[in-house]
Amino acid sequence: MTLHLPYDVVVDERGSMCPMPVIALARAVKQSPEATVLLLADDPAAISDIPAWCAMRTRVLVWAGDTGDGRGHGFLVAPTQDDRAHIL
Amino acid sequence: MRPGARQTLLAALDQGYADPSRRYHAARQSRRLLDGARESIAAIIGARPDEVSFATSGTQAVHLAVTGLAQGRQRIGRRLLVSAVEHSCVIHAARAVPEGKVEELPVDSRAVVEPERVRAAIARGEVALLAIQSANHEVGSRQPISEIAHILDNSGIPLIVDAAQSLGRDDCPAQWSILTASAHKWGGPTGVGILAIRNGTRWRSPLPDDPHESGRIPGFTAIPQIVAAAVALQEAEDERRTESARLFALTERLRTELPVRIPDALVLGHGIERLPHIVTLSMAYVAGEALLEDLDREGFAVSSGSSCVADALVPSHVLVAMGALTHGNLRISLPPGALESDVDRFIHVLPSIVAKVRDSLGAGDL
The missing domain is CATH 3.40.640.10 (Type I PLP-dependent aspartate aminotransferase-like (Major domain))
Structure with missing residues (x-):
């Protein structure tokens, strides 16, 4: 990981396909509702599905983009638009 | 034909x-x-x-x-x-x-x-x-x-x-x-x-x-x-004079009743300015392929824009452009003459099929 993001939990779902990345994200959020979760995924559907899931569950997608190592995308999902969001 | x-x-x-x-x-x-x-x-x-x-x-x-x-x-x-x-x-x-x-x-x-x-x-x-x-x-x-x-x-x-x-x-x-x-x-x-x-x-x-x-x-x-x-x-034009209103009412039932019975299901598309016979929904934590197979077994032929169903790896460009959830996608198209009893049965069986698919993915409690 070359990213420097203020996350509490990282969920690496690279290599798994829809709907598994969203399920893993939902699982992490259920286990740690207060945590900011960094999800890593390379399923092309995740680019659409993670923002849509966040809207459905009123989570905040603080950041989304390349992981920087050429292996998929990262999605930083926070419970609310808190201070950490302003760091970015 | x-x-x-x-x-x-x-x-x-x-x-x-x-x-x-x-x-x-x-x-x-x-x-x-x-x-x-x-x-x-x-x-x-x-x-x-x-x-x-x-x-x-x-x-x-x-x-x-x-x-x-x-x-x-x-x-x-x-x-x-x-x-x-x-x-x-x-x-x-x-x-x-x-x-x-x-x-x-x-x-x-x-x-x-x-x-x-x-x-x-x-x-x-x-x-x-x-x-x-x-x-x-x-x-x-x-x-x-x-x-x-x-x-x-x-x-x-x-x-x-x-x-x-x-x-x-x-x-x-x-x-x-x-x-x-x-x-x-x-x-x-x-x-x-x-x-x-x-x-x-x-x-x-x-x-x-x-x-x-x-x-x-x-x-x-x-x-x-x-x-x-x-x-x-x-x-078809003669038929739709009476059939459109009937199908619109049936699809309206699907649009309102399915999300109530299925958690984390979203009905897609415009609620009023729409074709009378199509209903589309996306359901979180569901693999479209398993869903279609189970529905086919129940005698329902439906389609999906999810990437896990299509041969391509990418999901439907329509769902992506809308910013909609692309997985667990289901498109129900009612033919002319569709029976209300079939719609009733669909509303009855879909929630349990979705629950079953979610359980099989370990997502039943999410």
């Missing part, structure tokens, strides 16, 4: 087999059948008969509409504006235009084109064409065709309306330069598409010269299929 269309097709296989360009008796009979079909379809779509030609499929009609218009207007502009939620055949046709610059117009979360985006896009000039569907094929939302046509007024920019989803099911838009459709969609035979080009439109065939269908569609014309397609469309 509709029974009336099937009967017509069988009769026309004998009566409409001769070459309509010849002068002998059987040829004149073919000509009369073809002319009658053309007049009937022209009246339904609000066109003059000489504006209507018969393609070999809806896809061929779209290909020729886009590439022929781009060619006819290449001196005016090379920008090809298409909505981001057009049927793939429209987008692929635009991408096939040599030196064409394809621009996809974004849509809102209901897959509806925002007319202001059209206004902004045409303000930059050099537009060869604009292609907007009458209604979306995946989520059923109607597009604001008359509003968009009003924006194009006096600009000279031709509007291609792909009406494949609407003909025989919903009102046909009145404002277009080129209208395309597919007979298969309204219960006609396969192998018949409609390519209607308003007189005065700068369309030029992109194909080698050929005399058939006023030089628009190459090859011998499939008169029996066309005659059957015209009969089917007339039947």
Whole structure:
């Protein structure tokens, strides 16, 4: 990981396909509702599905983009638009 | 195929087999059948008969509409504006235009084109064409065709309306330069598409010269299929006067009852400005493929825009453009005459199938 993001939990779902990345994200959020979760995924559907899931569950997608190592995308999902969001 | 269309097709296989360009008796009979079909379809779509030609499929009609218009207007502009939620055949046709610059117009979360985006896009000039569907094929939302046509007024920019989803099911838009459709969609035979080009439109065939269908569609014309397609469309139009309201009520039940019974399910598309017979929903934590298999076992043939169902790895471009959840996607299309008891049964079985699929993925508690 070359990213420097203020996350509490990282969920690496690279290599798994829809709907598994969203399920893993939902699982992490259920286990740690207060945590900011960094999800890593390379399923092309995740680019659409993670923002849509966040809207459905009123989570905040603080950041989304390349992981920087050429292996998929990262999605930083926070419970609310808190201070950490302003760091970015 | 509709029974009336099937009967017509069988009769026309004998009566409409001769070459309509010849002068002998059987040829004149073919000509009369073809002319009658053309007049009937022209009246339904609000066109003059000489504006209507018969393609070999809806896809061929779209290909020729886009590439022929781009060619006819290449001196005016090379920008090809298409909505981001057009049927793939429209987008692929635009991408096939040599030196064409394809621009996809974004849509809102209901897959509806925002007319202001059209206004902004045409303000930059050099537009060869604009292609907007009458209604979306995946989520059923109607597009604001008359509003968009009003924006194009006096600009000279031709509007291609792909009406494949609407003909025989919903009102046909009145404002277009080129209208395309597919007979298969309204219960006609396969192998018949409609390519209607308003007189005065700068369309030029992109194909080698050929005399058939006023030089628009190459090859011998499939008169029996066309005659059957015209009969089917007339039947579908007559039927929808009563059937549309009934199907709208049934799809409304699916739209309101399914999300109540299935957690984390979202109904997609416009709630009111929509086709009467289509309902689409996305359900979180569900693999579309398992869902379709279970529904098929229950006797329900439905489709999905999820990437895990399609052969491609990428999800439906329509769902992506809407920003919708692409997995667990289900499109329910009610045929004319769909029974309320089948809708009841669907509402009854889907929640338990979804729960089962979620459990199998370890997502039952999310």
